[in-house]
Amino acid sequence: MCLVLAAAAIALGPIYILSELGSASKSILETSTAASREILALIHVVFIGLIIGLSTDGMKKIRSRMTGFAIVFGFWELIVASAAVALKPSAGVAPPNMILGAMGLLLVMGGIALNFDSIMRKVTGPKTPIASIFAVATIAGVACFAMIGVLNARYYARVDYTHAGRYSLRPETIELLENVDKRIKITTLFMVRNVADDTLRREASDILEEFARTTSLVDVKHIDLRRDVKATAELAQRLAQQDVKLEENSVVFESPDTGRIIKVSAHEMLQVVRRDTLPTEAAPKARPAEEYKFFGENAFHQALSLVSSTERTKVYFLIGHGEQPATIGEQGQQIPPEVYQKFSNALNIDYLRQGLQLRYHTIDTIDLDNAENGIPDDCDVLVVLGPWMPYAAMYWEKEYKPFTSAHAQMIKQYLDRGGRALFVIDAVGEQNRRRIQPLTSMLGEYGVNIIDTHIILDEIMEPQRTPYGVVMVPRPMDIYPAQFKQNYDQKGVQEYHPAIRSLVASALTMVASSEVRPVRAPGYRQTPILFSTDRAWLLQVLAQEIPDPETQERRVRSMAVAVERENGEPVMIVTGSSLMFAQPYIRFENMAVNDEYAQKAIAWLAGSDSGITPRLAEQAYGNTNGGTIAAIRFLSILVIPSIFILAGAVIWFGRRD
């Protein structure tokens, strides 16, 4: 009975600690669960009552044992109270901890006082030195264990036995870390609420530990947003100075030497692939219901590279042909206020610009009519974003200039001397296609063919009144980069283009995209990277009547193509919808997938993409059948355990004989 009481009391200690820490400072009676609260009180009553009540000579032996347990219990309460104070310094020596500590002290002192003679006899007896030496030796042993533990946590090595080296840093990352010559501070802000959060925390912490081990210039710190109030506030202040918001489950890279800060968000590190969100063809049944893909090493590599560098990539936005930045009046174009207000969202690319600036890209605009020497040499990436976009062109087309052959030639010269560009070419419609024809013809020389008179649709549309009458406006469609790609993930993520590699199971939001097709062009390689569903069909731009979709040709259609030279050097990415980068859609329904696509596309073009692919847990898939599974179960559950039961029975009966 004594042992049961003591065991229960000991087990309740952690419950008390955890319940104390899980809430604000409240009394013990309120924080503990109802059962533990009552049991704890009962144990105190029993102990105290027994010690005081068992005072007759005949009960001496029982009383001394109870006293022993009471003393142990009392010390345990003191330890628990101290631990609660230590683990939750903000609570301090709160009343609950004081009560607990006081009760423990009372038990210890009471136990000693009531059995003082007996205890003194034992302490001064001849066997005491042995026990004392043992006690001291054990304490010394525990101290050694603790000291070795401290050293062990600091100095260690590890060997990765996975076939793909899943937990080892890539050579590119190791090289980057070894060449870092600036101090880097990395802060993690993990809040674990579910399995995905825990997976993210473990994978990210694991890899950052390796970062810190590779170079002494990297310091990794973990902040608990709920507990480390001061550290959180200081970090939030530093982030705010660069217009970066504090975000849960993110990792912040800072360099005191360069003054740069890069935040890596959860969606950049971890992708949750849910099989039921993928189309059947891309999600064969052999896939597990939910998988996690960790892209952290690539994201951290890029963040580290940006933070430790003082260089800036220069991104020029082309203007003059109705491209996105120009329509906000930057060039003094006269946009009727009521029109701007109506379309401000569709024409606003502030998020895109902010995202680029947060990644330390310098943004500028260039009007080819004013560029005497063509596109400047300091242009790392040229962005042509939505020339003659239909929604803008509807209202102020007279303000736009058409693309001329000279403009196209200047862009071609820039590309041919090693330049890179992101082209976003909407379907401008039959009436305006001649205005961008020199540009689309030039793109054809690089192996990209744009169907600029029709938009890609799936089922959903809604009517909207425009100066041209009622027009069926396509609603955003979700597309998955992995959709309808054969052998989805069987050969590994390495198959995917760097611009979409970390987005393969995400949904990009495309709106009124043109069809962008790869065609053969000598000296260049074309890779289609974004696809529609197989139910997609084409509708004429600004059509007023909708044909019967069932009579239309429906098939998979490409919406973006990446072009590189034969030697692998990036040249361009051509995407068919500028609205996907505009305010309503670049971060659609709190998902920043379109934004990430833009950032990754520009990073690849600028050469700052690390190219590091995630190493996934190797999954062996095979086909089996019901008979084989039954045989395996029979073997595992019946045969193997039965062998040992039988052997035991034989030996048992043999010994009996």
Added chain:
Amino acid sequence: MSKVSILVRRELASFFVSPIAYVVLAVFLLLAGLEFSFGAFFSESEQFVRNGMALLLYKMSIMLLFVAPLLTMRVLSEEINTGTIETLMTAPISNTAVVLSKFFGSWLFIIVMLLPTLAFPLILNFVAGSSAPDAGPIISGYFGLLLLAMAVSAVGVCISACVRSQITAAVASALVLTMLWWAGNAAAGKTAGSMWQAMQYLGIIYHYDSFARGLIDTRDVVYYVTLTALALFSGVGVVAVRRWR
């Protein structure tokens, strides 16, 4: 050392003549077999097989926390209870030899218990065909199980030396191992703060996680070795105190 080896052989033999050991062994293998057969590996409706020994190994590590106390409960407490400890104490063997022999006997028996589970990766290998499971995490996982078995055996032997009753020894061992498991779990996810890190370091299953994933980390190896050493050292001390009493 020859005395120790003789005692180890005797100790191991005593396991094999005990019916309890066979029952524990069969129950352990049954649970492992159930986890393997009905866990995440096979699905009749979908008919696929998936390489995922990590989960099975992890669950086996937790099973060991409860199986080991049942195996080590009698190693010293039975001798104390029946009085044969007196014979042992008066024999010309050191306290260390006594404790080590009990420890090695228990550890070796647990290893014997784990051997049949090697059939599971072999079955997976056979069924998966050309896309065989990655052997690295399986090897490191079993290495981790050996270290974990070593630690839990040592803790069990130490506690068995402290108490007279086998049941008390089993309960106390299970309690201590559960507390060590709990320490790691309670601190999981709480990455900031030295107290949480200390609690995490004490987590006996927390240190197994890396082995199951395919990593052999010296921190985990050193933890298990030092925990074993501490438990055995304490066990030797308890036996010494008993001898002098």
